[in-house]
Amino acid sequence: MTQGNPQRRWDVVVLGAGAAGLMCAAEAGKRGRSVLLLDHAERAGKKILISGGGRCNFTNLHCTPANFLSENPHFAKSALARYTPKDFVALVEMHRIPYHHKTLGQLFCDGSAQAIVTMLEAECRDAGVETRLRSAVERVERDADGFTVYTASGAVETRTVVVATGGLSIPKMGATGIGYDIARGFGLGIVEPRAALVPLTLPEPVLEHWAAISGVSAEVTATIVPAAKRRVAPPVFREKLLFTHRGVSGPAVLQASSYRAPGDLLRLDLAPGKNVFGPLLQPGARRDEPTTSALLRAHVSQRLSDRWLQANAPPDWKNRSLEQMEATLHAWTLPIAGDEGFSKAEVTRGGVSTADLDSATLQAKSVPGLAFIGEVVDVTGHLGGHNFQWAWASAFAAAQAL
Structure with missing residues (x-):
């Protein structure tokens, strides 16, 4: 965990240190923003670590908008076009992580999925991101200057908030519905979440x-x-x-x-x-x-x-x-x-309605400065690295607007 920053107000607070949250925090930090990354878990990237049989199927070379389900099938096009599988592969290669192509465009680490988590943590650290783990988010409120994020350990003030809290799949890994609660609190619609990629x-x-x-x-x-x-x-x-x-x-x-x-x-x-x-x-x-x-x-x-x-x-x-x-x-x-339900589902279908989000910035149309990325959004990918690519692409797109 990154050492504490004495400042009390941030440019960006990212909720959730999973794939999308880590990526967004790093990209926002690279843009010179002061970034705080919060997660209730004791370590970052827990779901990354179990993905792909522990080797992390981190993207798919054939990923297109056709590989996703959503109430609005066009919503993902903008983000996916701006950050492609080749872009993430370039990042993996820059960090000298060995990988291989398995089948159907799926790319896996040769070694442990820990390599991807370590890479993202290094990107955050190099971008000056502060990470606070074991910091459960209770609610988010808006004020004239931005937002206040209330956690179990105190309140945090910020200009913008990015919700990357994931869906309901694999509750034993710490999945919660806090992202949906935050969206509802600001009047955003929720497409009913249900288990996907499930036996x-x-x-x-x-x-x-x-x-x-x-x-x-x-x-x-x-x-x-x-x-x-x-x-x-x-x-x-x-x-x-x-x-x-x-x-x-x-x-x-x-x-x-x-x-x-x-x-x-x-x-x-x-x-x-x-x-x-x-x-x-x-x-x-x-x-x-x-x-x-x-x-x-x-x-x-x-x-x-x-x-x-x-x-x-x-x-x-x-x-x-x-x-x-x-x-x-x-x-x-x-x-x-x-x-077999969320306990065996690899992802959650449904989530924050894309009708209420801007496809270019991932921010709520009615609440500027509040963005939703990754699995918490009603965009669900096919098996084989597509959900990770949505995490990277939506995170990148959101970061460019912060």
Whole structure:
């Protein structure tokens, strides 16, 4: 923790020392602003440390506005255009942090995610930022000269405030709804927060059948089938599916989960681009359970093949039945009971309404000098480094206006 500054009034107070908060504090400090960074936790960047399996998937080379969900799909465009993945990669390289490309544009540290936290802390320190940890924020009030931030250890006066307190995901890491409370206190709207990038649960008796292969995975395409008509159809994701003791998970399901609403179904293609049972339709082909099972096992594991055929075996060996089984394999639907909640969600969907924020400055339209960045805003990225890129980009954009 940076040593205390005797001054009582600041140019900028940043609430939250996560990815967005650290980045914004450093960038504001580089602009010559006096900056105080506050967080209730005992250390900075706790969520960064557990990301990417402890290696921090710090950005995605293919990040575009299309990789984000929001009530206003255009809101993120300005910030994302002004601070790109290449900009953050340049920062990582300047600090000589070894990294690698995994798949689908995802960049990870070769070593521990601690390297990213150390880098951001160094950026803050070099920019003259004061960091106060174990300083829980209670409320923020506005006055004629700016704002007063009330914490458990006293009040702080500042010209501007940046709220980077994150969402509700992973409460054991210290997640709270203080950012939403601050927004509501200033009359800003909140899009209902809900778990995103989260494992889905299956209802009984469906779960009873599939829980038996918990731990089995397969490469699939996954998408949500909406119960009600939507203006834009949910996207299709091609990644891994993982069966769990409560339902389904894996990257494909986590991606699809962000688009789920009550009553929706999950649709899976267990053999994308393959004609699995086509050989059964050939003249003289054997049509029986062993042959069918062998064909499916060429594309998925034996345990998954056996379970799937138990639930989807054809009623007879006629062409129509075999064609229907093929169609079902590529458009297999599962009912969704719910999800595993914020405790297992990687991010929070929803948050401070973008209708009340300026997309260029991230400041509240009705409260100049009060900005919201990162996960607390109703901008949610796909899996694979996109949420970190939104943190960096929104933080940078906000800092340029402070």
